[in-house]
Amino acid sequence: MHLWKEGDRSEAICRACEKRVTTRFAVRGYTLQESQVEVPDLLVAVCDECGGIVAIPAQSSPRLKEARERRKAESLEAKIPSHLDDVIHLLAERFATAVAAFRPDLLRFYLGEVISDAPFAERVKALAASELAEGRARMRISLRAPEDMLGAARDAARSVGILTDADLIRGILVAAKEDVLEGMTPERALRLSGAAQAEGALRAAMT
Amino acid sequence: MGFTAARSLLIDALLSGRFQHEERRDLERKNLLAVGDVSAEFVIGLLKACRGNQYKASPYHFDARILCHEFKPVSAGQAWYVKAYFLSSDAVFISVHR
The missing domain is CATH 3.10.20 (Ubiquitin-like (UB roll))
Structure with missing residues (x-):
């Protein structure tokens, strides 16, 4: 050559x-x-x-x-339905924090949950297939995170059958809606509020 | 230079490595060969799949003495676009994309 x-x-x-x-x-x-x-x-x-x-x-x-x-x-990108992006805005409002700063923290928090909690990863898989996860994927969402974290999250996701980054994000956002907005998992909501408070939230989520 | 000659010279350039990619802002979308999304071998396959009626040559707008060679082969049901020209003994790719 x-x-x-x-x-x-x-x-x-x-x-x-x-x-x-x-x-x-x-x-x-x-x-x-x-x-x-x-x-x-x-x-x-x-x-x-x-x-x-x-x-x-x-x-x-x-x-x-x-x-x-x-x-x-080092980055995760996916397209999601606009109503799932609305979830991020509703959560940011709940935590009284700026959505731009909150969005990556929310996603990193839940990726950590997928890595450390196998039953949660299974739940994310089920929610990714739920009706609420469906819809025309209009919104592009992207996240920069350490390569080892993204690798571990993708490995954990694949191990339960979540095959794409888009499905992972969709399932995470439906889970976040249930955990916080529906009060389904107060303990996780409280830990997430701690992450939000680190970005200057004024109050914790109501459970 | 006709279709057969242009295609043959371009394949030779791909085989020998004597080719460059024209710098462009949308390189990642418009020249998949340049960014390694497709290989030289793949582009050779595209060129070999190209029929004469899927080829045209036209003067390059920056220098009318240079002929731009456009190939529009269909491979595995996908339409591709390959655009290149020759400067001296080297080929220069402008576009390789679906």
């Missing part, structure tokens, strides 16, 4: 210069614009005229893939 080296010359079309230009291969930090994944020390082709990155050689693709996979391991 052909390999380019730093300093090798080539050509490319530079979109900034809007023309064909000569290029030189250099090692640069590169950011994938859509995901904002940063890839350090990537061999790229740099425009001789404007100095911008204009092309990526074939040999750099594995580094891009690795960086994206590393980011995927």
Whole structure:
């Protein structure tokens, strides 16, 4: 397979210069614009005229893939019905806390429950298949968390038959609704309120 | 350069590693080969599956002397889009996506 080296010359079309230009291969930090994944020390082709990155050689693709996979391991993304996103807002209101800060804490709390409580994980699986978990998935929800935590949560979920991140999140949110808004699990609601209070909640959930 | 020649040269480039990817803001969505979502071998398969009536060439808008080669093969029931051009001895991919 052909390999380019730093300093090798080539050509490319530079979109900034809007023309064909000569290029030189250099090692640069590169950011994938859509995901904002940063890839350090990537061999790229740099425009001789404007100095911008204009092309990526074939040999750099594995580094891009690795960086994206590393980011995927550190993040959980799913699309959920809007009424389940409403649950997050209702819980934030119940705990008198800002939803933007509360949302990740809520999800991390329940992922921890899935990891540590096998019967709860089974309940999440059942709730993911419930009518309340159904609906057109309009809302995108994402969570950054330590890779080992997400890995453990996914392992625990798979072990009870929850096959997708979307099902995991749907089941968690239905469980949260039952635990807090319906007062089904006061002990868990109280522990969740502690997590919410860490974000400046004014009062604990009423049980 | 016609369909057969363009396809043959592109496959050669994929086999030899003599290809680059044009930088674009939506690289992750529009060039799955660049970000490793598909392999060079997979794209070779797409090109081999392409029929002549699924190919067209047109001048590149930044430099009309450069021909952009567009392939629209169907593989496993999915329509794909591959767009590339040649500069010197190297191929440059603009798009590889469904």
